Amino acid sequence: MLDVIDLNLVFSDHLVPETVVHHLNLHMDEGDLVGLVGESGSGKSMTALAIAGLLARHDMKKTGQILFRGTDLLTCPRKQLRSIQGDGIGIVFQEPQTSLNPVYPVGWQVEESLRIHRPGMSPEERRKRALQMLSEVELSDPERIYVSYPHQLSGGQRQRVMIAAAMICTPSLLIADEPTTALDVTVQLSIVKLLGRLSREQKTAILFISHDLSLVRRLCGRIVVMKDGRVVEQGETEQIYTCPQAEYTKKLIASIPRIERRKNIPQIKGGAE
Secondary structure (H helix, E strand, O other): OEEEEEEEEEEOOOOOOEEEEEEEEEEEOOOOEEEEEOOOOOOHHHHHHHHHOOOOOOOEEEEEEEEEOOEEOOOOOHHHHHHHEOOOEEEEOOOHHHHOOOOOOHHHHHOHHHHHHOOOOOHHHHHHHHHHHHHHOOOOOHHHHHHOOHHHOOHHHHHHHHHHHHHOOOOOEEEEEOOOOOOOHHHHHHHHHHHHHHHHHHOOEEEEEEOOHHHHHHHOOEEEEEEOOEEEEEEEHHHHHHOOOOHHHHHHHHOOOOOOOOOOOOOOOOOOO
């Protein structure tokens, strides 16, 4: 479904051109759950934006290929690229507050991809599909959410709305670019579980980008590790966690906070009678 072949991204408007992604190769099949991990500045989000076709076509030199179902997204006509964005490929960003337009109701925004890619649907059909999708992302009272504005929702609710909007056309690939960063821990876990369920039910492949290796381990079957714009290691999730090969990967895993169980902690009995 997706083949990224020898991808290089270079900012060419600098006095000295700066390469931010070096010779990246990535393959994904239908339904794959792949984690793209690394520290800030490692090139994760630039890779995601390139795959989603959201990088400007000027001021940046792009070489290699990004093949989505055989179509090279780096060279195809803009009209063809727009027909894929939101339909074949969906994307969820890390901050839903800035991704949603504050002046439009949630329902109108969730329906946007349907208005573009399903022009034959009637307004009532779009509304029915949007309400169904809001329910599928486990939002209680979809009718109320549909007519609400983004500022009337919590951070977790807004992120679920963004997932509903990205999945409403049942894309083959969902790019989740650090979708849990702005959320608290319990909401992060619920969002990861939601993504896993939607992937299983809709057969959607997910490229999950995060610096939180614990969340990646819960969701993804395969991990790609990036550093300074280069892939330093990739493989099956448990293999990477239990037997990392690259020194950088070893350091990433060693940096995961752990709560060690301490033995012989005195037990305090009693309490309110």
